[in-house]
Amino acid sequence: MNISDRLKQLKPSATLAVNAKALELKAQGKEIVSLAVGEPDFPTPEYVREACKKAIDDGFTRYAAVPGLPDLREAVAAYFNTFYNAYAAMENTMVTNGGKQALYNLFQALLNPGDEVLIPGPYWVSYPPMVQLAEGVPVVVPATADAAFKVTVEQLEAHRTEKTRVLLLNSPSNPTGAAYNKAQMDAIAGWAIEKGLFIISDEIYDQLVYAPAEHVSLCSWWTRYPEQVCVVNGLAKSFAMTGWRIGYVLAHADLIKAMTKIQGQSTSNVCTFAQKGAVAALSGGFAVVDEMRAAFRARRDLALKIVGSWPEVVCPVPEGAFYIFPDVHRHYTKAIPDSATLCTALLEEAGVALVPGAAFGDDNCIRISYAVDEATLTSALDKIAKVLFK
């Protein structure tokens, strides 16, 4: 088969490799606990499911407008306005197949071949390949566990060249859970605007930030600099709706039009009745989200208490999302020299599936998702410790 050169440069997903191995072991009858997943373990709220079922019966089963149903776009604008005073209109929003397609559309719409995108690391696995698919160049700006996985303006500036076009921010972060505070965010956004960069702010975990930390959105920067900022969000993480594929974006109306062109020639509209469920989610109040946040917070504290007692492991307190990203490299040995080998050993010897830090650009770390109940989390962490300290 002749596969395009563009595709040959893409690495296969490390997350999927872990999953494949876990499934293989499960098929052999082994008991496997997965802390590798990037999705809430809660069900989608009932009123959202009901709204979707009703939408099917009401005939919302046909093609719809490419950028989204008007009532959902209005609800998305209202979300950004209510939570973050964005002053957005419907024309500044668009509905996409998950936050993922919003990001894909953005890179396709913004990048010319060779344009560089600054990506603070550790980073979400899909960012570099998406940039490459748009013929851009991902430039990783690494931050370590000792720096709480946050980059500074000085580090970003050191990686900027005349080809730098976009800065991609993800706070709270997958995989580290790190969330920038207002002073840090303002410093970075102010620098990027002054240098003429375009900022993509992936805020998919905005509802999962744990007090006293507060989510700092770039919506207010978008209001002031609509041609240089956009915000990506969606319902997957906040409303436990990963399979619904509902993402959205806040951007300048011209950029929305450009992305609509891309979506119109690739996937068309997001599933029409899923969009009706999304309207119900955004209009139904956020009490369910508050409950999920409280549960995640308790699990985070539990995970931190256990991992915090592990010797020579550095684990900054994640202020958001549902991951911890401990630096375990001081326990690497000749037999286990890196995060991938460690995760294979954990899977085979302890029956625990994790994603190696290397997949996110930091081989010193492992990503542990705490989107599981507390008993499962405790027993899985105990099993990890047995392999790590044997």
Ligand SMILES: Cc1ncc(COP(=O)(O)O)c(C=O)c1O
């Ligand atoms: C940082 C980040 N951005 C975007 C996404 C995309 O989410 P979805 O496409 O499911 O809305 C994910 C999902 O794991 C993520 O972790």
